[in-house]
Amino acid sequence: MISFGRRKSPAIEETSLATSVMEAWRLPLSPSIRGKLISAGYTCLSSIASVSSSDLARGKFLLYPNLRRLESVARFSLISTDNANITEEEAFEILKLANQSCCNGSRSLINGAKNAWDMLHEEESLPRITTSCSDLDNILGGGISCRDVTEIGGVPGIGKTQIGIQLSVNVQIPRECGGLGGKAIYIDTEGSFMVERALQIAEACVEDMEEYTGYMHKHFQANQVQMKPEDILENIFYFRVCSYTEQIALVNHLEKFISENKDVKVVIVDSITFHFRQDYDDLAQRTRVLSEMALKFMKLAKKFSLAVVLLNQVTTKFSEGSFQLALALGDSWSHSCTNRVILYWNGDERYAYIDKSPSLPSASASYTVTSRGLRNSSSSSKRVKMM
Numbered sequence: 381m382i383s384f385g386r387r388k389s390p391a392i393e394e395t396s397l398a399t400s401v402m403e404a405w406r407l408p409l410s411p412s413i414r415g416k417l418i419s420a421g422y423t424c425l426s427s428i429a430s431v432s433s434s435d436l437a438r439g440k441f442l443l444y445p446n447l448r449r450l451e452s453v454a455r456f457s458l459i460s461t462d463n464a465n466i467t468e469e470e471a472f473e474i475l476k477l478a479n480q481s482c483c484n485g486s487r488s489l490i491n492g493a494k495n496a497w498d499m500l501h502e503e504e505s506l507p508r509i510t511t512s513c514s515d516l517d518n519i520l521g522g523g524i525s526c527r528d529v530t531e532i533g534g535v536p537g538i539g540k541t542q543i544g545i546q547l548s549v550n551v552q553i554p555r556e557c558g559g560l561g562g563k564a565i566y567i568d569t570e571g572s573f574m575v576e577r578a579l580q581i582a583e584a585c586v587e588d589m590e591e592y593t594g595y596m597h598k599h600f601q602a603n604q605v606q607m608k609p610e611d612i613l614e615n616i617f618y619f620r621v622c623s624y625t626e627q628i629a630l631v632n633h634l635e636k637f638i639s640e641n642k643d644v645k646v647v648i649v650d651s652i653t654f655h656f657r658q659d660y661d662d663l664a665q666r667t668r669v670l671s672e673m674a675l676k677f678m679k680l681a682k683k684f685s686l687a688v689v690l691l692n693q694v695t696t697k698f699s700e701g702s703f704q705l706a707l708a709l710g711d712s713w714s715h716s717c718t719n720r721v722i723l724y725w726n727g728d729e730r731y732a733y734i735d736k737s738p739s740l741p742s743a744s745a746s747y748t749v750t751s752r753g754l755r756n757s758s759s760s761s762k763r764v765k766m767m
C-alpha cells in the first residue's frame with residue numbers, strides 16, 4: 381500500500397522554511413556569503429554539513445520543493461539572491477562553521493541529560509514555602525514546592541486569597557530562619573488583595589520570627605534577624621489586571637521582570653481563570669490561550685526556581701445524577717499544573733486535599749484562617765492513603 385505524507389499547509393511550510401533559513405542565517409558568515417548559501421538552497425545546518433566543499437563551491441542547487449517561496453523569504457530577510465557562486469575558500473569556511481554548529485547543538489542536548497539519582501537529590505533539596513500551617517505543610521511535603529506550578533482551588537470564602545497573601549509574606553522569611561529570603565509577585569485579577577490584611581499577616585510573621593531568633597540568640601548565640609512588616613510589604617510586587625488581554629500581556633512580560641528581579645521566588649495569580657470565564661466566547665481558543673499561559677508559568681518556575689501558585693474558582697457540575705464541585709475549566713485545564721490542591725468545607729472546618737501531584741500521596745489536612753493568618757486547626761490532620 382502506498383501512503384502519502386500529509387501535505388503541510390502553506391502557513392506551516394512558510395514557518396518551517398523561515399526557521400530553517402534562520403539556521404543558516406545564524407552562522408557567523410559575512411552577509412554576502414550567507415546570501416549566496418541561502419540562495420543556493422542550503423538553509424538548514426544538516427543540509428550544508430552533508431555536502432562536499434566542491435559541490436558547495438560549484439553552487440550545486442539543492443532540490444528544494446519551493447524555491448520561489450524560499451526566495452521570497454530570502455528577500456524578506458534582506459538577503460541578496462543575485463549571485464550564488466561560492467568560492468572554494470568560502471565553501472571550506474562554511475562547512476567548518478556548519479559542522480561546528482551541528483556538534484555544539486548535539487553536545488548541548490547530551491549535556492542536558494541528568495541521571496535519576498541526581499534528580500532525586502534535586503527533588504529532595506528543593507526549597508519549599510511554608511504555609512504557616514504545619515498540618516498543611518506536612519501533606520505538601522514541607523510546603524509549596526519551588527520549580528512547580530501549583531493550582532489551589534476552592535469555593536468563595538474558603539481562604540484562597542488568604543493563602544496567596546500568606547505565601548507572599550512567608551516567601552520572605554530569611555534563610556537564617558529556614559525560609560527562602562525571596563520576594564513575591566501578586567497578580568490580582570479579581571481585586572481581592574487587601575493591603576491591610578497583608579500588613580496584619582506580615583506583623584504576625586515578624587513577631588513569630590522575633591520569638592524564634594530571640595530564642596536562637598539566647599541559646600545558640602545566633603544573630604537576631606531584623607525585619608519590619610513594612611519591608612515585607614515593599615517586597616510584594618502587586619499587579620492588578622482588569623481584562624484577559626492585560627493578563628496575557630503581563631504573563632508575556634514576566635520573564636523580563638523576573639530577570640531584573642531575581643529574588644522573586646513566588647508568583648501568585650488570584651485567580652487564573654476569572655477574566656477568561658467572564659469575557660471569553662471562543663471556548664477552544666480560551667483553552668489554547670490558558671494552556672499556553674500555563675506552559676509559560678512552568679517555564680518560569682523551572683528557569684528561575686520559583687513557585688507559581690494559581691488560585692482558581694470552583695463551579696458546580698452535574699455528574700452521576702448529582703451536582704458536584706469542579707474546578708473552573710476543570711477538564712480542559714486539568715493537565716496544565718503539576719500539583720493541584722482542593723480546599724473544601726467539612727462541617728465548620730476548612731480542609732485542603734492533594735488532588736494531583738507527581739510525588740506526593742493524596743492526603744487531606746484541616747486548616748484555619750485566623751487574624752494572624754493561616755494556622756493549624758484544633759483537630760489533627762488526617763492522612764488518607766489512596767490505592
Ligand SMILES: Nc1ncnc2c1ncn2[C@@H]1O[C@H](COP(=O)(O)OP(=O)(O)OP(=O)(O)O)[C@@H](O)[C@H]1O
Pocket residue numbers: 534535536537538539540541542543572577580693749750751752
Ligand atoms: N482578619 C481576619 N481574621 C480572621 N479571619 C479572616 C480575616 N480575614 C479573612 N478571614 C477569613 O477568610 C475568609 C475569606 O477568605 P478569602 O477571601 O481568602 O476567600 P477566597 O477563597 O479567596 O474567596 P473568593 O473566591 O470569594 O475570593 C473570611 O470569610 C474569613 O473567614
